[in-house]
Amino acid sequence: MVVNLLKGFCRAVLPLYPRKALSTNVLVRRTPSLGKHLIGLSRSSTSVNHRKLVRNGEEKKSVIWIEGNIASGKTTCLEYFSKTSDIEVLTEPVSKWRNVQGCNPLGLMYQDPSRWGLTHQTYVQLTMLDRHVLPTASPIRMMERSIYSAKYIFVENLYKSGKMPEVDFAVLSEWFEWIIKNIAIPVDLIVYLQTSPQTCYKRLKQRCREEEKVIPLEYLESIHNLYEDWLIHHKSFEVPAPVLVIPADHDLKKMLHQYEENREKILMAHC
Ligand SMILES: Nc1ncnc2c1ncn2[C@@H]1O[C@H](COP(=O)(O)OP(=O)(O)O)[C@@H](O)[C@H]1O
Ligand SMILES: Cc1cn([C@H]2C[C@H](O)[C@@H](COP(=O)(O)O)O2)c(=O)[nH]c1=O
DSSP states (O other), X not given: OHHHHHHHHHHHHGGGSOGGGOBTTEEEOOOGGGGGGSOOOOSSSOOOOOOEEETTSOEEOEEEEEEESTTSSHHHHHHHHTTSTTEEEEXXXXXXXXXXXXXXXXXXXXXXXXXXXXXXXXHHHHHHHHHXXXXXXXXXXXXXXXXXXXXXXXXXXXHHTTOSOHHHHHHHHHHHXXXXXXXXXXXXEEEEEEOOHHHHHHHHHHHOOGGGGGOOHHHHHHHHHHHXXXXXXOOSSOOOSOEEEEEOOSOHHHHHHHHHHHHHHHHTTTO
């Protein structure tokens, strides 16, 4: 009976949807007549219809990753969107990387990358995975970075710069491949905060995280190049979702203005 009801619903409603918006197991509600059932996300006058139904009638959640270099402004961006109802924000678990049972793998890695890179990146991989599989109650989840950038940017950088032994890289790579093959890691949109390494260097100095005091400009340049090759030039690894690039060298006022301008594009990620 449930199946028949569902079939009837599909026969009545499917023709209302543009073909493009349909995939094999997803319905996107777009009709204005359904508008009253939809949640307006924006704090500005534009409201955003963001609900997506999956076949069992449950709401499909949207997942957006905020990617960018160290100190590019990811946390600040997340803080801004966290004020919007229906958005759940997950920041990077940096505090865990600085303190796991009294040890500081992030600090150790910066002091001696060849010795501690594997330890640190194994823990990053675990804690990012933990973030990805956390159940979500909100229709939209915004997450700072991902298990993908941990591997494609930071592990890659350690290895390419000769600071990670081949065997460590091989072990981490096997772990990573196993995870992405066997565990669902949903993502609908990647927002890339594109900065110059010089801007990040200035902001990093201003933030003044103890462990990061040893970071030279060249390190941020390498991270920048890896991000550009991945998300802009598509030269290195698979990109798991569409990318929205936001130029992020601007002052805070202009950045908030850009977030507002892009709000709808970001929050409609799944449509
Ligand atoms: N647009 C901006 N202009 C100037 N400073 C900024 C801007 N965005 C963030 N900052 C500052 O730069 C530092 C790093 O920002 P943060 O949001 O923590 O970056 P991330 O999370 O990418 O590392 C912080 O001190 C923050 O206050
Ligand atoms: C993902 C990831 C991060 N790190 C380092 C880089 C920075 O020092 C911090 C994260 O700070 P940010 O301001 O949020 O960029 O962690 C790393 O060493 N390895 C990683 O995989």
